[in-house]
Amino acid sequence: xSFSFVDWSILTVYLFLVFYLGILGRKYIKKSADFLVAxxxxxxxxxxxxxxxxxxxxxxxxxxxxxxxxxxxxxxxxGLIPPAxxxxxxxxxxxxxxxxxxxxxxxxxxxxxxxxxxxxxLTGILMAVGxxxxxxxxxxxxxxxxxxLTGIPQAYIxxxxxxxxxxxxxxxxLGGMISVLxxxxxxxxxxxxxxxxxxxxxxxxxxxxRMVEAVTNRMxxxxxxxxxxxxxxxxxxxxxxxxxxxxxxxxxxxxARLFSSxxxxxxxxxxxxxxxxxxxxxxxxxxxxxxxxxxVGTAKVxxxxxxxxxxxxxxxxxxxxxxxxxxxxxxxxTNSSYLLAWSSVISQDVVIPLMRRPVSAKMDLIINQIxxxxxxxxxxxxxxxxxxxxxxxxxxFMTANIFLAGTFWALVGGLYWRRAHRIxxxxxxxxxxxxxxxxxxxxxxxxxxxxxxxxxxxxxxxxMVAGSLVGTAPRSLIHVAAGPRES
Amino acid sequence: xxxxxxxxxxxxxxxxxSVSFVVLSGYIVGxxxxxxxxxxxxxxxx
Numbered sequence: 001x002s003f004s005f006v007d008w009s010i011l012t013v014y015l016f017l018v019f020y021l022g023i024l025g026r027k028y029i030k031k032s033a034d035f036l037v038a039x040x041x042x043x044x045x046x047x048x049x050x051x052x053x054x055x056x057x058x059x060x061x062x063x064x065x066x067x068x069x070x071x072x073x074x075x076x077x078x079g080l081i082p083p084a085x086x087x088x089x090x091x092x093x094x095x096x097x098x099x100x101x102x103x104x105x106x107x108x109x110x111x112x113x114x115x116x117x118x119x120x121x122l123t124g125i126l127m128a129v130g131x132x133x134x135x136x137x138x139x140x141x142x143x144x145x146x147x148x149l150t151g152i153p154q155a156y157i158x159x160x161x162x163x164x165x166x167x168x169x170x171x172x173x174l175g176g177m178i179s180v181l182x183x184x185x186x187x188x189x190x191x192x193x194x195x196x197x198x199x200x201x202x203x204x205x206x207x208x209x210r211m212v213e214a215v216t217n218r219m220x221x222x223x224x225x226x227x228x229x230x231x232x233x234x235x236x237x238x239x240x241x242x243x244x245x246x247x248x249x250x251x252x253x254x255x256a257r258l259f260s261s262x263x264x265x266x267x268x269x270x271x272x273x274x275x276x277x278x279x280x281x282x283x284x285x286x287x288x289x290x291x292x293x294x295x296v297g298t299a300k301v302x303x304x305x306x307x308x309x310x311x312x313x314x315x316x317x318x319x320x321x322x323x324x325x326x327x328x329x330x331x332x333x334t335n336s337s338y339l340l341a342w343s344s345v346i347s348q349d350v351v352i353p354l355m356r357r358p359v360s361a362k363m364d365l366i367i368n369q370i371x372x373x374x375x376x377x378x379x380x381x382x383x384x385x386x387x388x389x390x391x392x393x394x395x396x397f398m399t400a401n402i403f404l405a406g407t408f409w410a411l412v413g414g415l416y417w418r419r420a421h422r423i424x425x426x427x428x429x430x431x432x433x434x435x436x437x438x439x440x441x442x443x444x445x446x447x448x449x450x451x452x453x454x455x456x457x458x459x460x461x462x463x464m465v466a467g468s469l470v471g472t473a474p475r476s477l478i479h480v481a482a483g484p485r486e487s
Numbered sequence: 488x489x490x491x492x493x494x495x496x497x498x499x500x501x502x503x504x505s506v507s508f509v510v511l512s513g514y515i516v517g518x519x520x521x522x523x524x525x526x527x528x529x530x531x532x533x
Contacts, residue, residue: 045519073497080500185516185523192512199505210493222491280508283501331506445499 002151002312007321009169014190014325017287018332021182044207046181050337051254052213052277056191057334058142058327061285063393069290070224072215073327074232075289078240079282085244086275090268095249098415100264107407108349114414115422117353122426123407124349126433127250130402131342133376136382137387138338139165141304141392142331143383147311148308160382167226168375183336187329197319198311199284202291205314211287214294239453243397246408251400255341304392343371394446398439402454405460406432413464420464421471426461432456 067075072178102110108127112120147154170288215223226232248254285307300310302312314324347367352359359367388395406429413420413428433443436454444453
């Protein structure tokens, strides 16, 4: 066991504190809007903290460090794209401004107003499938990570993860967004301290020149120049820009934060600040991966496990407890946010619309809470039995892509194009999702990720435009195109 | 030579990312405390 009594004590105190805060959120819940979006009372700082709480987790640490380990400094280019997209959206208000003004709870809710109930249900189903498959691998990756860092055998860490998820589940199901905000605040402080400490240890133990030397020796120029690396060409950049544009406007955990904002200006400010902080979110873990490369080398090491192996070796007693607490903070805030966001999509956009009758506020809240519990049970089971095909990074983007491409064009069309029609929305959603499904059935899927990703956006766009033109064409034109009718 | 230019670029990016992460985190944590308190009071009153 590499964890000492001091480390366990730090971790235990931290867990009790977080659980207490989570339960505390319950007394502020009176209706569904309190539960899902904190009754739109969130200011810019808390909005930014909760957004980062959802988007910084063990998972993001693990896959960014894996990229640093595999691709060296070239991986940094993947870290520049999300901040640039955040700035663009925060500055221009593209999509997000109109969204905040409409005072919605979920993206599919807008689709019902714009395109009809069935488009809302289809979007909800695609979002639920993509989001849940995406979220479903979080616990097992986090379990492996914690297993290495603490030295607990794999069998026990699975039990521990189930226990932690149950804790998250309890306070999310009871307190909703208010619990998420309360715990996100404490978790953010611990998380930032942990990230700074790990980075300082990387520079102290390994040093900058040794990192540069390791990348130069193993990768040459492709470790520095993204245009010299086959995985980071222009197509990767284009696909990532589109994916991030879509993710930041339709990804339920992000959009839930946006909808919790006081108004559109606060929402835009949250995006601009988050853009700055997203630079650190990816750059620091990249450096941990590069430091791991210099420290442990590449022999007999699985890329995603290199960083925790490195941390296990270099961190002293006490600091290790704090780092694991920070990692758990990251993991729990991500899990609670994702649990709430995806369960709200399932309950609000699939279950309740399919009931086809108005439900009372009390029933609405009960459905939300039951969905949270069912989802948590599903992801524990899925995480235990599912094996990711290829690299984690590509799997995560592809599961998201099931709904991102179609939803993005349907959303942009709905907000900015008067002729956008439900046939276009259907075509966009179906083409975007079906193109993405190829990823799950072909051999060596990660080699095709950029191509499949770009193709899904192109097809979804064509589907949106062509379907809308057909849907809004004058009847006489459709009859002419179909030829004369037999009498 | 090209690698050196890229390394300089990535070093500068890392420096900006680290400094902005620490400074902005400190700011939002400090101000976020007051926002959180005000939000809870408002919800409690409603």
